[in-house]
Amino acid sequence: MALRKGDGVKIFLGLWIAAVIYSMFLVVPQYVGLGDAGRIIIVHVPVAWITSAAFFLSAIYSSIYLWKRNPTSDVAAVAAAEVGTLYCIFATITGSIFAEVVWGTFWNWDPRETSILVLLLIYAAYFALRSSVDDSERRRRLAAVYNIFAAVTMPFLLFVAPRVADSTLHPNCAFLQGSKCDGISLSLNGAKIGQLGDVVIELKSVTKNDTLTQATIEVRMPGMKNVATLVPSLDSAGKPADRPEFPGQQFRMVLLEADATAGTVRVNMQAPGTNLLSNPRTLWVFLASNLGFLALAFWLYQIRRTILQVQLVLTPGEMSI
């Protein structure tokens, strides 16, 4: 295969992503609680983010089509939606691999998994709609309106719904601070019962010795199936020391603040993978991955757009997509 004038940038992109893959396995450190399985976030998260960007771009082109009625805008909308769907499938596959290693199953209808499946079905319906209308003008108009509505649902399905759900196993706090990421405060003299996710916790005591401040907390899992007493602690520098695991789960309880004199604590549920990006090597490889996969998406988009454009010129009324 002979190289051409514009291939330099593409080969650079190929080497860039190869370097990201190398770094993902051999430069980024293992994650506490996740081991090597956690490395997949270097690919999984950028791909999921770029999915939303591609769908958003597709909706913009659909809006332009409805405004100007230029078929090239419709072609651009289709190309962007196809790239978004491809990335969405890739994000789902990498997420499933992660789920198999960490949660023990490829698919367990976690809110995050369910919402991304619904999003895939919404965009599958977009392509089905396009192929079901024969008249090209009508097809473009209907598909553009549908695409705008599909893009409106996308942020809710990708970002809001999984964070609203209490029972998700997805490590949300790794990147964005969610409602459960700040933990809850308990007091022996006030509110000593609280809820972390769907787990009820009750503060029993706060003690301090020379090296540790310990909180004794009773934990009741959903349905009262498991009741256990956990003793998380802070070291003398005020950093979390012991992080006991919740019964039957991979989540850990972490003591964020404690005052033995006042009898107050602030505790949180720590999912595997929390604060992954605090490591500089992880952060830089993650940013490089974002750039690489964004450029790859743009390249894919250009290729697909050119093909559809050629198809449009050759057969103006009979686009197959």
Add this chain to the structure above:
Amino acid sequence: MTTLLDAGVAIYVAMTTALIVWIGVFLFLLRIDHATQDVARQLNERTTPTDMPQPRASIQTNDSAHS
């Protein structure tokens, strides 16, 4: 006996697999990219105004007819 799934080896196996898959995908994309560029260029050459037959007729007014 060391196998490909041993803890110390598996990560290198996974990385090599991922790199091979990426190289395959990349070469495939580069070929498709070249092919689409060729088709688009040929199509443009066929429809560019320079290749279109230029009008050769000229309008002549017959002033004598009005006089």
